Amino acid sequence: MIQTEDLSKAFGEFVAVDGVNLRVETGEVLALLGPNGAGKTTTVRLLTSVLRPTRGRAWVAGFDVIQHPQKVRANVGVLTEHHGLYARMSGEEYLLFFAELYGLKGENSRRRVHTLLEQFGLEEAARRRIGEYSKGMRQKLALVRALLHSPPVLLLDEPTSAMDPENARIVRETIHSLRKAQHSIVLCTHNLTEAEALADRIAIIRRGRILFNDTPEALKRHLLGAPLYEIRFAQPWNDPLPTLPPGVEVVGRGSDWIHFRIEEPHRTNPLLLGALTAAKMPLLTFSELPRSLEEAYLRAMTMEEPHAMA
Numbered sequence: 001m002i003q004t005e006d007l008s009k010a011f012g013e014f015v016a017v018d019g020v021n022l023r024v025e026t027g028e029v030l031a032l033l034g035p036n037g038a039g040k041t042t043t044v045r046l047l048t049s050v051l052r053p054t055r056g057r058a059w060v061a062g063f064d065v066i067q068h069p070q071k072v073r074a075n076v077g078v079l080t081e082h083h084g085l086y087a088r089m090s091g092e093e094y095l096l097f098f099a100e101l102y103g104l105k106g107e108n109s110r111r112r113v114h115t116l117l118e119q120f121g122l123e124e125a126a127r128r129r130i131g132e133y134s135k136g137m138r139q140k141l142a143l144v145r146a147l148l149h150s151p152p153v154l155l156l157d158e159p160t161s162a163m164d165p166e167n168a169r170i171v172r173e174t175i176h177s178l179r180k181a182q183h184s185i186v187l188c189t190h191n192l193t194e195a196e197a198l199a200d201r202i203a204i205i206r207r208g209r210i211l212f213n214d215t216p217e218a219l220k221r222h223l224l225g226a227p228l229y230e231i232r233f234a235q236p237w238n239d240p241l242p243t244l245p246p247g248v249e250v251v252g253r254g255s256d257w258i259h260f261r262i263e264e265p266h267r268t269n270p271l272l273l274g275a276l277t278a279a280k281m282p283l284l285t286f287s288e289l290p291r292s293l294e295e296a297y298l299r300a301m302t303m304e305e306p307h308a309m310a
């Protein structure tokens with residue numbers, strides 16, 4: 001579990017993280033989104049006790065980041081943008097070295113290292129020097145290092161940024177299964193499709209402040225309005241529309257389609273479908289129009305005043 005209260009960090013006069021309140025439960029993925037320089041990496045560094053907050057508090061896996069930095073580090077796996085890999089070591093040597101630092105010994109350490117190398121398709125490269133690895137291979141190795149000691153909390157800064165689609169998928173599946181195994185995960189990313197696919201909650205940070213923190217669905221509703229639905233007709237249909245239930249607005253119409261904005265779909269859609277069927281429309285399909293997280297994020301970025309949310 002992760003919790004922060006009014007977490008803040010200033011570098012001199014400049015406030016990089018400003019009164020951040022976050023909570024990530026076990027088995028939950030929080031995507032932390034925000035433009036370059038918004039304060040994502042600084043937040044991660046505060047949560048790993050690398051930086052000391054100037055104000056506020058944070059707990060990681062139940063440990064206070066100021067009072068128990070070593071316990072925090074033992075319980076957190078972190079992938080940062082600078083991987084700090086040792087170019088002269090082989091991947092295997094590097095991981096065995098870290099496994100030992102984390103307290104894994106002998107056969108246990110070897111088994112853990114090789115299971116992860118295999119899971120991430122690095123087994124063949126294990127004995128090559130890290131200096132010879134490609135960008136994506138280095139990123140995978142750094143991720144394996146973060147996972148070595150099976151920490152309950154993971155802080156992952158751009159985990160797939162250097163990866164090809166196949167490897168990015170392996171990483172996404174790994175994050176998915178770690179979530180199922182009750183890990184708490186913070187994912188900092190600029191990849192909004194990935195955030196949407198993986199995250200239970202989305203926090204948007206700008207200039208050090210959290211603007212929004214909610215489920216992807218609630219965020220879209222808040223930023224883009226009530227959901228949109230589409231009906232398509234089996235053949236052109238241009239008759240006048242029947243009386244529609246309250247809370248349904250027609251926002252577009254073509255010869256074989258209509259778009260509606262619907263305030264309360266659970267309550268209204270059965271009534272709407274009843275009205276359309278009674279009017280003997282040649283209905284082919286009725287579906288929600290997908291809206292992307294990207295659209296909502298871009299809308300948030302154009303807002304002048306921060307709408308602080310818990």
Ligand SMILES: Nc1ncnc2c1ncn2[C@@H]1O[C@H](COP(=O)(O)OP(=O)(O)OP(=O)(O)O)[C@@H](O)[C@H]1O
Binds near residue numbers: 042
């Ligand atoms: N050690 C430091 N000293 C002074 N300023 C810093 C320091 N570390 C970060 N900052 C500043 O704090 C702000 C937030 O930086 P941070 O790295 O947290 O952003 P970010 O959201 O991770 O950005 P990106 O998406 O580009 O990785 C930036 O303006 C950065 O210049």
